[in-house]
Amino acid sequence: MKTKLIKGLTLATLISASPLYAADYVIDTKGAHASIEFRVSHLGISWLTGRFNTFNGDFSYDAKNPAASSINVEVDVTSFDSNHAERNKHIRGDKYLNVEAHPTASFKSTSFTPNADGGGVMKGMLTLYGTTKEVAIDVNKVGEGEDPWGGYRVGFSGTLELTPKEFGMNYELGPAAETVYMDLNIEGIRK
Amino acid sequence: MVFNHKLTNDETSYGWGPVFMHWLMAFAIIGLYPLGWYIETLDYYDPAYKTVPVWHKSIGILVAMTLLLRIVWRIFNKPPAALPQPAPLLFIAKMAHGLLYLLVLLTVISGYLISTADGRAIELFNLISLPALPFEIDNQEDIAGEIHFIVATSLISIAALHAAAALKHHFIDKDTTLKRMLALREETE
Numbered sequence: 001m002k003t004k005l006i007k008g009l010t011l012a013t014l015i016s017a018s019p020l021y022a023a024d025y026v027i028d029t030k031g032a033h034a035s036i037e038f039r040v041s042h043l044g045i046s047w048l049t050g051r052f053n054t055f056n057g058d059f060s061y062d063a064k065n066p067a068a069s070s071i072n073v074e075v076d077v078t079s080f081d082s083n084h085a086e087r088n089k090h091i092r093g094d095k096y097l098n099v100e101a102h103p104t105a106s107f108k109s110t111s112f113t114p115n116a117d118g119g120g121v122m123k124g125m126l127t128l129y130g131t132t133k134e135v136a137i138d139v140n141k142v143g144e145g146e147d148p149w150g151g152y153r154v155g156f157s158g159t160l161e162l163t164p165k166e167f168g169m170n171y172e173l174g175p176a177a178e179t180v181y182m183d184l185n186i187e188g189i190r191k
Numbered sequence: 192m193v194f195n196h197k198l199t200n201d202e203t204s205y206g207w208g209p210v211f212m213h214w215l216m217a218f219a220i221i222g223l224y225p226l227g228w229y230i231e232t233l234d235y236y237d238p239a240y241k242t243v244p245v246w247h248k249s250i251g252i253l254v255a256m257t258l259l260l261r262i263v264w265r266i267f268n269k270p271p272a273a274l275p276q277p278a279p280l281l282f283i284a285k286m287a288h289g290l291l292y293l294l295v296l297l298t299v300i301s302g303y304l305i306s307t308a309d310g311r312a313i314e315l316f317n318l319i320s321l322p323a324l325p326f327e328i329d330n331q332e333d334i335a336g337e338i339h340f341i342v343a344t345s346l347i348s349i350a351a352l353h354a355a356a357a358l359k360h361h362f363i364d365k366d367t368t369l370k371r372m373l374a375l376r377e378e379t380e
Binding site (some may be wrong): 078083084085086088089092171172173174 | 234235236305306307308309311330331332333336
């Protein structure tokens with residue numbers, strides 16, 4: 001009887017801790033183990049980087065059936081931060097991001113095409129500057145496993161190439177700055 | 192009419208010191224307001240993108256310094272008594288003068304808070320750096336920016352009223368209000 005109970009508990013623990021079953025994850029923005037950074041060429045001479053400090057989201061992922069993965073993310077565009085107050089004000093203003101009119105951006109996945117090493121291409125609808133367009137994010141799986149505090153985590157990194165002009169942002173930052181690279185680091189805690 | 196050679200104010204006239212500071216600030220403020228609008232229109236690739244904002248900030252800092260000097264001067268060397276006019280007008284004039292001082296102060300403070308919002312210093316013609324405050328407010332650059340626009344627009348509006356009133360004194364009342372502020376006094380004295 002006692003061994004049966006222990007066996008049962010062990011099995012339950014195994015199930016709850018195993019990646020065998022599709023699971024829902026919340027992006028760890030609370031502990032800031034996730035980031036949405038951008039990288040844009042400055043005059044073709046160097047990279048200017050910055051990030052959106054505030055966002056939230058969740059995703060579904062199953063290592064056995066990665067094609068079923070999906071993600072939803074909402075970004076507070078007003079949290080744009082390039083580590084320079086005057087530039088932040090300029091970019092948040094009506095010439096560029098116009099955060100007063102478009103305070104949030106969002107990404108909702110539509111499909112995931114896995115590759116052999118756990119990554120793949122995540123397609124989805126990106127709403128930015130009030131315009132929704134389909135985009136594709138190159139995703140790499142970074143790692144997966146139990147954390148030291150009784151939780152279970154999985155993490156990905158990805159890069160999204162964005163053309164702000166396609167979303168209606170027409171401020172002239174020069175030919176080298178037409179593409180903005182969004183560098184995404186997403187760690188999820190299993191719900 | 193002759194130019195008043197006295198530096199300081201007395202009971203009936205302005206010395207050329209306060210007169211000089213008044214006009215220095217008047218021209219600076221009249222110039223800074225459209226300059227601020229112009230800066231907003233500058234494109235990233237505009238050659239003026241790097242220079243005109245420096246002028247705007249530097250002239251603004253000089254206005255702030257002149258304002259402080261004027262306030263200190265006022266404490267130690269009172270302006271001449273107001274010329275006689277109906278009590279309500281005298282009251283409005285005093286209010287307007289007080290508001291002008293206050294709005295100049297608020298405009299330069301809010302401007303300083305935009306440029307120093309991330310702890311970076313503000314430059315006076317790339318010669319002297321004035322440090323930022325030791326603390327920051329969330330979205331300081333955006334909040335200070337809104338305030339800067341509102342108080343600067345109020346300032347230029349009250350200044351226009353102030354100028355119109357001076358012209359009214361000169362051309363309608365035909366008194367010496369404007370002449371006093373040009374440091375001109377009667378030849379008989």
